[in-house]
Amino acid sequence: MAQKRNSAFLLGYRLYVLAFFVFLAAPLLAAGTFAFNDSLFPALPWQGFTLDWFFNNTEPKLGMFHDRRLLRGLYYSFVIATMVALLSVLVGTCNAFLFVRVEFPYKNFFYILMVVPLVIPGVILGISILVLASTVANGVEETFNYEIEFLRPGISLVVLGQFSFITTITSLVITARLRKFDETLEEAAFNLGARRARVLRTVTLPFLWPAMFAAGIVAFLVSFENFNTTLFLVGSEAPLTITMFDRMVKVGSTPVLNAVSFFLMVGSGLLALLSILVQRDETEA
Amino acid sequence: MKKDITRLSFILLFAPFALWIILLIILPHIGMVIISLREKVAPRIYEFSFANYVDFMQEPIYWNTLLRTGSMSLLVTVLALIIGFPIAYYIAKIAGKRSKGALFLLCLIPLWVSDLIRAFGWILLLRETGVVSTALQKTGLVSQPIEFLYNDATVIMGLVYTVILFMIVPLVSTLDGMDDAMVEAGYNLGGNGSTVLRRIIIPYAMPGIVSGCIVVFMLTAGSYLTPILLGGKNSSWFTEQIYEQFISRYNWESGAAFGFLLLFFTSIVVWLGLKLSGQTLSSTVAKS
Secondary structure, three states, X not given: OHHHHHHHHHHHHHHXXXXXXXXXXXXXXXXXXXXXXXXOOOOOOOOOEOOHHHHOOOOOOOOHHHOHHHHHHHHHHHHHHHHHHHHHHHHHHHHHHHHHHOOOOOHHHHHHHHHHHHOOOHHHHHHHHHHHHHHHHHHHHHHHOOOOHHHOOOHHHHHHHHHHHHHHHHHHHHHHHHHOOOHHXXXXXXXXXXXXXXXXXXXXXXXXXXXXXXXXXXXXXXXXXOOHHHHHHOXXXXXXXXXXXXXHHHHOOOHHHHHHHHHHHHHHHHHHHHHHHHHHHXXXX | OHHHHHHHHHHHHHHHHHHHHHHHHHHHHHHHHHHHOEEEEEOOEEEEOOHHXXXXXXXXXXXXXXXXXXXXXXXXXXXXXXXXXXXXXXXHHHOOHHHHHHHHHHHHHHHHOOHHHHHHHHHHHHOOOOHHHHHHHHXXXXXOOOOOOOOHHHHHHHHHXXXXXXXXXXXXXXXXXXXXXXXXXXXXOOOOHHHHHHHHHHHHHHHHHHHHHHHHHHHHHOOOHHHXXXXXXXXXXXXXXXXXXXXXXXXXXXXXXXXXXXXXXXXXXXXXXXXXXXXXXXXXXXXX
């Protein structure tokens, strides 16, 4: 009797988990599937399969690879995400060494300070950085009559804004990896007569490399999909999310947005897979 | 000599951290507070005043929006916990070794997809001409198209969808560390399912629960896309007010005041949550 009730409970539980994953997948499927619908609207009924929304080069069914504004957005997003990833991995690695290897007063306090940017709402990060950058730029312009271009809304500010919280993510990922490092390996290398820089290059960094790579991919993806912080710092070079949002709200959507969505989902899926593979290889070795 | 090297490496490692936190986090927030405490009295002339905060108090629409954002965010947090906890428990404790990793990865997939695309997907499903409405008409359950968008229930559902992963991930990692023997011992000592859940599993998972709740609450209160896209123009989310003041009206002073108020009130809620649950920031979110 108890057994029976238990298995019924387990079945119900499994159904719940299944329903949850259907819920998770539903909007993604909807966004992706309509990219292949041969219709001017991303809606039912299904009019047949087409790749026009990717490759067609004439209006009204202008495909994403011929849509200049979307392509430009893609390009700016790519540039921004690459810069953010490089910068945040660099600083994240320094932070990892700082918090794992060095003892200093108020370490716990500084560690919390490092985590805080992750929980500050993105909108507030955006406006506060905009306010400071503009104040400084205005001040310099008034006193020295010199325009600091990179403190005005544009790619550089977007990079700084995204960097401000993505660095927390990369720091956490790389710190977790560095904590697992066996320091006797370094000692062995020192005993064998290697210098500091060489030990770092041949022993420590190869161990950290998968985590740095994975952190870089995460940073790239988070930057690519960021909207809230970017919204306030963007200049005339709008990255893809901003371009897509404008279209969605102002023009009304055509399936070309679904094509972009599909493209982004496949792209980020592949990158995520790559980062998992890199980390897995290392743990097995 | 050795001491000098340690000192030097400390300075070299501390410098990037300090630059990052001071220039991009602390100074901008100080700047935001300063700008929120001034009032434009004539073109390009400003005076120190609390006018922006007084405006906020005197205009019911503003603080109503903040209260609404706060209470709806709390609701979303509770819902995400209730819906997410069983999923996390299943992944951590019930699923077999193989399916465990796969399920966890499945949970993470939406994380890699932009908020924008997820909200777009919901729009396609739920709008008047959307998939759900059409399907309901096809099956004859309803005779007219139904608009599921632009109401509070949909906004809450969309927000839960957006943030639930941030609840599940910390829960899975806490529950993963729990020894199954503890649950068995609870049953052996005569506890039933709900006692074991209440007295053993939940207390054990508390750090994960609190950390998930903090992140989910902050993300929800600070979200912008989901309320706007699923709730329409009058979804009255506080971040919309900030955007409106900053970009549409170009009133940076009151926009900065609103930003500070949002940060202040969400921090108070988080602080209260920590006090009530007897946790600290370093035992939950900042746990390494």
